[in-house]
Amino acid sequence: MKDQVRTENSKKAVVLLSGGLDSSTTAAIAKAEGFEIYALTFDYGQRHAREIESAMAVAESLGVQRHLVLRLDLRAIGSSALTDDIEVPLDRTEDEIGSGIPVTYVPARNAIFLSIALAYAESIGAEHIFIGVSQVDYSGYPDCRPGFIEAFERMANLATKAGVEGANFRIHTPLANLSKAEIIRQGIKLGLDYSLTWSCYKGGKKACGRCDSCKLRLAAFAQAGFSDPLEYE
Amino acid sequence: MKDQVRTENSKKAVVLLSGGLDSSTTAAIAKAEGFEIYALTFDYGQRHAREIESAMAVAESLGVQRHLVLRLDLRAIGSSALTDDIEVPLDRTEDEIGSGIPVTYVPARNAIFLSIALAYAESIGAEHIFIGVSQVDYSGYPDCRPGFIEAFERMANLATKAGVEGANFRIHTPLANLSKAEIIRQGIKLGLDYSLTWSCYKGGKKACGRCDSCKLRLAAFAQAGFSDPLEYE
Numbered sequence: 122m123k124d125q126v127r128t129e130n131s132k133k134a135v136v137l138l139s140g141g142l143d144s145s146t147t148a149a150i151a152k153a154e155g156f157e158i159y160a161l162t163f164d165y166g167q168r169h170a171r172e173i174e175s176a177m178a179v180a181e182s183l184g185v186q187r188h189l190v191l192r193l194d195l196r197a198i199g200s201s202a203l204t205d206d207i208e209v210p211l212d213r214t215e216d217e218i219g220s221g222i223p224v225t226y227v228p229a230r231n232a233i234f235l236s237i238a239l240a241y242a243e244s245i246g247a248e249h250i251f252i253g254v255s256q257v258d259y260s261g262y263p264d265c266r267p268g269f270i271e272a273f274e275r276m277a278n279l280a281t282k283a284g285v286e287g288a289n290f291r292i293h294t295p296l297a298n299l300s301k302a303e304i305i306r307q308g309i310k311l312g313l314d315y316s317l318t319w320s321c322y323k324g325g326k327k328a329c330g331r332c333d334s335c336k337l338r339l340a341a342f343a344q345a346g347f348s349d350p351l352e353y354e
Numbered sequence: 355m356k357d358q359v360r361t362e363n364s365k366k367a368v369v370l371l372s373g374g375l376d377s378s379t380t381a382a383i384a385k386a387e388g389f390e391i392y393a394l395t396f397d398y399g400q401r402h403a404r405e406i407e408s409a410m411a412v413a414e415s416l417g418v419q420r421h422l423v424l425r426l427d428l429r430a431i432g433s434s435a436l437t438d439d440i441e442v443p444l445d446r447t448e449d450e451i452g453s454g455i456p457v458t459y460v461p462a463r464n465a466i467f468l469s470i471a472l473a474y475a476e477s478i479g480a481e482h483i484f485i486g487v488s489q490v491d492y493s494g495y496p497d498c499r500p501g502f503i504e505a506f507e508r509m510a511n512l513a514t515k516a517g518v519e520g521a522n523f524r525i526h527t528p529l530a531n532l533s534k535a536e537i538i539r540q541g542i543k544l545g546l547d548y549s550l551t552w553s554c555y556k557g558g559k560k561a562c563g564r565c566d567s568c569k570l571r572l573a574a575f576a577q578a579g580f581s582d583p584l585e586y587e
Contacts, residue, residue, distance in 0.1 A: 191430055197422055198473050228473035232513040236469040240431050240461035263518040272509035279502040280465040 133247035134293070135159045135238045138188075140175030142338060143296055145318045146308040147253035148183055150295045153311050158185040159245055161238050165195045165227075171326075175319035182314055189241065195227065211331040231264035235273050236280075239290065243283045248290050255296040255304070270294055301341030309347060316350035327354045366480035367526070368392045368471045371421075373408030375571060376529055378551045379541040380486035381416055383528045386544050391418040392478055394471050398428045398460075404559075408552035415547055422474065428460065444564040464497035468506055469513075472523065476516045481523050488529040488537070503527055534574030542580060549583035560587045 134156035136148045151158055162176040173190060180188040231254065238250045254265035263269060274292045278284035296304055308315065320338045321328035328335050330353040342349040367389035369381045384391055395409040406423060413421040464487065471483045487498035496502060507525045511517035529537055541548065553571045554561035561568050563586040575582040 189430055191427070193426055194424070195473065197424055198470070198477050228476040228515070229469055229510075229513050230473070232469040232509065233466070233473060236462055236465040237431070240428065240463070240466060243461040244431050263515055264513045266512070269509065269512040272505070272512050276465065276502065276505035276509045277462075279499070279505050280462050280497045282461070282496055285496040 133157050133159060133186075133242075133245060134249035134251055135161055135242045135245075135247055136185075136251040137234055137238055137253070138162050138176045138180060139253075140172040140177075140179055140317075140319050141253075141334075142301075142308075142315065142318050142320050142341075143253035143255065143304060145175075145179045145253075145315075146304050146311075146313060147251050147295055148179065148185070149308055149311040149313040151249075151251045151293070152183050156249060156251075158183060159241065159247065160185045160188040161234075161241055162188065162190045163193050163234060163237075164190055165193045171321070171324055172319045175317055178317040179313075182317055191237065193233070193237070195230075195233075198228065211329070213333055213336070229264065231262075231269070232273065235277075235292065239277050239281065242290065243281050243288075246283075248283075248288050249293060250290065251293045251295070253296050254294050255299055255301075257298060257300045267294075267297060270297075300344075301337055302344035305341055305345040305347060309345075314350070318351070320351075325354065327352045329354055366390050366392060366419075366475075366478060367482035367484055368394055368475045368478075368480055369418075369484040370467055370471055370486070371395050371409045371413060372486075373405040373410075373412055373550075373552050374486075374567075375534075375541075375548065375551050375553050375574075376486035376488065376537060378408075378412045378486075378548075379537050379544075379546060380484050380528055381412060381418070382541055382544040382546040384482075384484045384526070385416050389482060389484075391416065392474065392480065393418045393421040394467075394474055395421065395423045396467060396470075397423055397425045404554075404557055405552045408550055411550040412546075415550055424470065426466070426470070428463075428466075431461065444562070446566055446569070462497065464495075464502070465506065468510075468525065472510050472514065475523065476514050476521075479516075481516075481521050482526060483523065484526045484528070486529050487527050488532055488534075490531060490533045500527075500530060503530075533577075534570060535577035538574055538578040538580060542578075547583070551584070553584075558587065560585045562587055 132155060134151050136151050136158050138144045138148050138160040148158060160180045162173060164173055235252060242250055256266050270292050277290040284290055320334045322332040322334045323329045328351055339349060367384050369384050369391050371377045371381050371393040381391060393413045395406060397406055475483055489499050503525050510523040517523055553567045555565040555567045556562045561584055572582060
């Protein structure tokens, strides 16, 4: 009986799901690997609240076990174009986008998100957490690098009652070594409907097509040899 | 000029302040060490919202630079008597209180709180974070142990733009090796007014005197040789 519970728990995974291209593909991969998905989305006062609707649509399309949308207002902390009043840059080239740490960096965001995912995982008896970070296209974000993920995993097993009692929390980063184009190919192979996802940094009804995120997405679809099913302005 | 900014930044500290005895003493110690205090309090749907009023009173009495009260509803995650509907145990002996991981354990709480403190520190250009954990009286909480704090510190310096660019985030735990009685003696020496603090797990107007937290507090005041200035039922 105890073994059965253990087996069941080992199939549960918390998946950080923003509704964007990467996290949605990550959720599709977790599902394909046989995990029972507990999706976790943050409503953190970001401009693109449109993403949350997308997260809900993606979660439904994947038949997740539960989808928790947690309000966490990081605007009081600020210091980023995604939560503050700094202008989102438009029409930058891919080279400009790729250089340095982006203006859209949110301080310690993945540390915060993963810590809450860890709490959620512990409370439902899960040991697996999925996050859609990639070091290929997001080299500018320190908290998307493998060194950070490993350090977080180590910390996680010391931070929790379950960890101390023998659970082994694992942070899964199935996109770690994939380019944006490879991520899209993978998602399409798994039947993910990308028209449900959202990437635009601006909060319009249609994607702007001009912010860094839209430009990277469009270039990646082109490179992958598919057309983006999302509507653009 | 750059050096001056650096010096100023090095005196800034984010202090996690719940309004309880430990975090209030920690804030008094940070002040005595010459830090400019940015207090951070979480309103996390806990029963003892009374603590938040205490945090505000303590912050004011210490003349902090800024006090950020952040709403973070962990009730959706649950799994603890402090945020859930599990009954707070009353009238337990000190031996019972000290054994095992307490029912009031909140999953990964310090990992979450420290991650948000880290984001706050990065956004104001601070490298120092103070947290009032002690391994002496809180051996039951895994996230109060030095191994966890060290692992968190390591992760913090990989999680942030500032860390990657050369900042050195430090988690200060001035209470780490102090018993509750020693903490009180230290606070009284620094002139901290303990009538402003709050420890009771129940949300009444006066402290109950019967929950684990009240009992530990009263025993500690007795052991320290002082009388608790707080009103009890």
